[in-house]
Amino acid sequence: MLRWVGTPPPMQLRVMQTQWGSCSPAGRLTLNPNLVKAPRECIDYVLIHELCHLGEHNHGPRFHRLLETLMPQWRSVKARLDGLVEQLMPA
């Protein structure tokens, strides 16, 4: 178990037009099922990103420190995923 996550968060799947995932203020994760078509490391990035939001509900310095600890190469993975958006997210 990740040390900042006490219990597994509630999760749901929902097709979203512009997002791969989100985390509600109450800690519910939403994932875009189109993500399953993405390369494994990109799926990991989205999951890790959203799990980090359970600890930090913003994109501040503490969020990025946590993210970088878990996936030091996240920038290149995110860039790869960004490059696949049109292919993986049907309009």
Ligand SMILES: [Zn+2]
């Ligand atoms: Zn985020």
